Amino acid sequence: MKLRSIELALPDPAAAAAFMTEVWGMAPSEVRGDTHYLRGSGPFPYLVAFEKSDEEFVRSTTFVCSAGDLAALKERVGQAGWPCCPAASEDPGAGEGILVELPEGVILRFLAGSTEVAPIEGRDLPVRLTHVVFNAADAEACGHAVEDVLGFKVSDRTKGMVFVRCNDSHHSTAFARAGFTSLNHIAFEMEDIDAVMRGIGRLRDHAHAPAWGPGRHGPGANVYAYFIAPYGPVIEFSTAVEKVPEDYKAGAPEDWTWPPNRIDQWGISDKDFDGLRVAEERFRFRRQWAPAPLED
Structure with missing residues (x-):
C-alpha cells in the first residue's frame, strides 16, 4: 500500500495551484473543471488536488493498493462498522475502491487499479x-x-x-x-x-x-x-x-x-x-x- 495524494477544497484553487507550481516547485498535471491537479517527478498522476469550494476542508487522502489488499480492507472496515461507501475515482489515475471515515472524522480513500504515468525530469520537483x-x-x-x-x-x-x-x-x-x-x-x-x-x-x-x-x-x-x-x-x-x-x-x-x-x-x-x-x-x-x- 502507498500514500498517493490529498484532495483539498478551497475558495481559490487557481491561486493555490499557482503558488505550488511557480514557487513551491510542483508540475501541473490536469485541470478538470474548477479542480487543479498537480504532480511531482514520480509515477503518480497527481499528488495534490485543489477543488473549488466556498469553504476549505479536506475532501480525502488517497492510498493506492492491490485488489487483494482492498478486499481485506473492505472486510475489516465492514466488521468495524465505520462509515464507508464504494468509490470510483473521477480523478486522474482512476481506480475503484472505498471511502472510509475514521472515528474522529478523517476521510481516507483506498483505490485499486489506479494507473500510473511516466516519471518526469526535475531535480526540484517533489518525487x-x-x-x-x-x-x-x-x-x-x-x-x-x-x-x-x-x-x-x-x-x-x-x-x-x-x-x-x-x-x-x-x-x-x-x-x-x-x-x-x-x-x-x-x-x-x-x-x-x-x-x-x-x-x-x-x-x-x-x-x-x-x-x-x-x-x-x-x-x-x-x-x-x-x-x-x-x-x-x-x-x-x-x-x-x-x-x-x-x-x-x-x-x-x-x-x-x-x-x-x-x-x-x-x-x-x-x-x-x-x-x-x-x-x-x-x-x-x-x-x-x-x-x-x-x-x-
Missing part, C-alpha cells in the same frame, strides 16, 4: 508525498484504530505524535496529540537534502521564511523544513525518511527526548508555534457522501 499528518483529539485511540481496522502499524510514539506506517517507510501518516481533529501538515518527499535546501532558498526568494526548519526529526530521521502556505495549510519539504523492517520495535515517548532548548536532532532552527497552530486548525474534514454497503 511523491511522504506523509500526511492529522491532528487528533485522542491520538492513541486513532493509532489503535488504524492498526486494528486498516492494517497499518504504529512505528513510534512521542509526546507529540503517534507515527503510523503502511509499508516500510517509517510513517505515511501520524496523529498529533492536539485535542482536536484537523489536517496537521502535508509532507513532500524531495530527491535529497540539496533539493530541500534549494527549496528553502526558493521560498526565501519569494519572501516566505520557514515556520520550522531546516532540521532533522527523531522518529523517521527525515530532514525537514515547514512552511505555512498562503492558501492555508502547513506544507513540508522532506527527505530521507527511514525505512524500517517488519519487526521494527515501536518507540515510546521516553525514547524520544531532546536536551533543553532542542526540538530536533540538529538543534539549529526555531519554530513558529503560534503560526503553525493557527494553520493546523484551518482544514477540517467533511463527508460529502452517504454511507453505503460495500460490495462483496
Whole structure:
C-alpha cells in the first residue's frame, strides 16, 4: 500500500495551484473543471488536488493498493462498522475502491487499479508525498484504530505524535496529540537534502521564511523544513525518511527526548508555534457522501 495524494477544497484553487507550481516547485498535471491537479517527478498522476469550494476542508487522502489488499480492507472496515461507501475515482489515475471515515472524522480513500504515468525530469520537483499528518483529539485511540481496522502499524510514539506506517517507510501518516481533529501538515518527499535546501532558498526568494526548519526529526530521521502556505495549510519539504523492517520495535515517548532548548536532532532552527497552530486548525474534514454497503 502507498500514500498517493490529498484532495483539498478551497475558495481559490487557481491561486493555490499557482503558488505550488511557480514557487513551491510542483508540475501541473490536469485541470478538470474548477479542480487543479498537480504532480511531482514520480509515477503518480497527481499528488495534490485543489477543488473549488466556498469553504476549505479536506475532501480525502488517497492510498493506492492491490485488489487483494482492498478486499481485506473492505472486510475489516465492514466488521468495524465505520462509515464507508464504494468509490470510483473521477480523478486522474482512476481506480475503484472505498471511502472510509475514521472515528474522529478523517476521510481516507483506498483505490485499486489506479494507473500510473511516466516519471518526469526535475531535480526540484517533489518525487511523491511522504506523509500526511492529522491532528487528533485522542491520538492513541486513532493509532489503535488504524492498526486494528486498516492494517497499518504504529512505528513510534512521542509526546507529540503517534507515527503510523503502511509499508516500510517509517510513517505515511501520524496523529498529533492536539485535542482536536484537523489536517496537521502535508509532507513532500524531495530527491535529497540539496533539493530541500534549494527549496528553502526558493521560498526565501519569494519572501516566505520557514515556520520550522531546516532540521532533522527523531522518529523517521527525515530532514525537514515547514512552511505555512498562503492558501492555508502547513506544507513540508522532506527527505530521507527511514525505512524500517517488519519487526521494527515501536518507540515510546521516553525514547524520544531532546536536551533543553532542542526540538530536533540538529538543534539549529526555531519554530513558529503560534503560526503553525493557527494553520493546523484551518482544514477540517467533511463527508460529502452517504454511507453505503460495500460490495462483496
